[in-house]
Amino acid sequence: MVDLRIKENFKEKNIEVSFFKNLSEAKLQILKLININDTVGIGHSGTLQAMDITNELILRGNIVFDKELAKDKEECKVIKKKALLTDWYITGSNAISFDGKIVNVDHSGNRVAAINFGPDKVIIVVGQNKITNNLEEAISRVKNIACPKNAKRAGFNPPCVTLNKCVDCKSKERVCNCLSIIEGQVGKDRIKLFIIDDDLGF
Ligand code: SF4
Numbered sequence: 001m002v003d004l005r006i007k008e009n010f011k012e013k014n015i016e017v018s019f020f021k022n023l024s025e026a027k028l029q030i031l032k033l034i035n036i037n038d039t040v041g042i043g044h045s046g047t048l049q050a051m052d053i054t055n056e057l058i059l060r061g062n063i064v065f066d067k068e069l070a071k072d073k074e075e076c077k078v079i080k081k082k083a084l085l086t087d088w089y090i091t092g093s094n095a096i097s098f099d100g101k102i103v104n105v106d107h108s109g110n111r112v113a114a115i116n117f118g119p120d121k122v123i124i125v126v127g128q129n130k131i132t133n134n135l136e137e138a139i140s141r142v143k144n145i146a147c148p149k150n151a152k153r154a155g156f157n158p159p160c161v162t163l164n165k166c167v168d169c170k171s172k173e174r175v176c177n178c179l180s181i182i183e184g185q186v187g188k189d190r191i192k193l194f195i196i197d198d199d200l201g202f
Contacts, residue, residue: 001128005098013184014184014187015102015189015193019195019197020195020197022198023051026194027053033192034057034062034088040064041064041086041089041090042065042083043110044066044067044111045091046092046153046202047125047200048092065080067080086119088121092124094130096138097132099135102124102180106178107156116182121190124194127195127196129199129201130201139179142176144166147160147166156175157173158175
């Protein structure tokens with residue numbers, strides 16, 4: 001059960017929190033908020049894949065830039081860049097802290113770039129399993145839980161995949177090249193944080 005006081009902690013940082021019972025409820029709200037004429041960038045996330053939001057948006061006529069639709073590496077790069085300049089960006093997160101911080105790591109940096117300073121409207125969808133008590137625990141979660149699993153899923157093999165913990169490697173297959181900590185926002189409610197009362201993604 002999510003401690004609802006987290007909403008106030010993020011509100012102080014200009015980040016709007018909404019709670020949802022499940023992914024379907026959150027998806028309905030996303031489809032309500034985004035107009036059919038809006039363009040949408042998608043940051044790769046197991047949670048969003050489970051929600052199947054990309055297909056839903058495309059079917060109703062939105063232009064969507066999701067790297068998972070790319071035919072090859074070149075197209076993937078182009079899509080990642082286009083997703084930085086859309087009306088909306090939707091993604092998951094590796095960890096959020098109860099005291100109001102959003103922590104993410106990226107392999108190439110496209111997702112953290114979009115969240116930090118890309119589209120004017122950003123929706124971040126997280127399961128309650130991504131909530132930690134503080135920043136230190138959030139970074140630990142990202143490095144020791146999210147990175148090994150995400151690396152394995154993406155077909156990379158840095159040491160954490162075998163060890164199930166981070167050893168701050170110098171591997172060429174290192175997946176955590178960009179670490180982002182969002183402590184607040186200049187613009188009120190640019191970032192909307194959707195917290196689902198369920199365990200989702202890594
Ligand atoms: S630094 Fe290396 S071992 Fe640590 S999380 Fe990143 S890829 Fe894994």
